[in-house]
Amino acid sequence: MTAIFARRSVFPRQPILVSLGLLLAASTVLAANGIDVRRGADSTVFGNCVPSLVVENGSAETIDYLQVDVAVSLGNGQERTVELKSAYREGVLYPIQPGGKAVLKQHLDTSLALGVSCGDVKSRKVVRTICEAAGGKECASSVSVQP
Helix, strand or coil: CHHHHHHHHHCCHHHHHHHHHHHHHHHHHHHCCCEEEEECCCEEECCEEECEEEEEECCCCCEEEEEEEEEEEECCCCEEEEEEECCCCCCCCCCECCCCEEEEECCCCCCCCCCCCHHHEEEEEEEEEEEEEHHHCECCCCEEEEC
8 A cells, every 4th residue: 555655745746846857948949049159269371460259059040151250459459350250251151050069260372361379369249240051041039249
């Protein structure tokens, strides 16, 4: 008789645990619905600082093209704009799938190098963001950038 009582007391808890699990899963999906861009590793190419950004696609859509223009303040007081891109605009695209990661890079063959070492870069701020999904339409998800 004790075994029957113990077995009956477990059943009312199962719907609560299942509901709690579904609630946690839904809140995780809702929290990860944007496109997050963070500062990547700076590299030096022929004595020039080349910044990068890391993209994490938390949205449900595939990103065909992403570009973030960053204004860089230099130690000598000058400011330069660097275009960091996921691909060449007119070339082969490298789509960023939902849940995927990619690196936005400066294409030194199509843009001017900063002309300074990474130690001369004092601050960065986002000037413009271009995000395109399939078919060249604007991304529906928000893009958050921390340069």
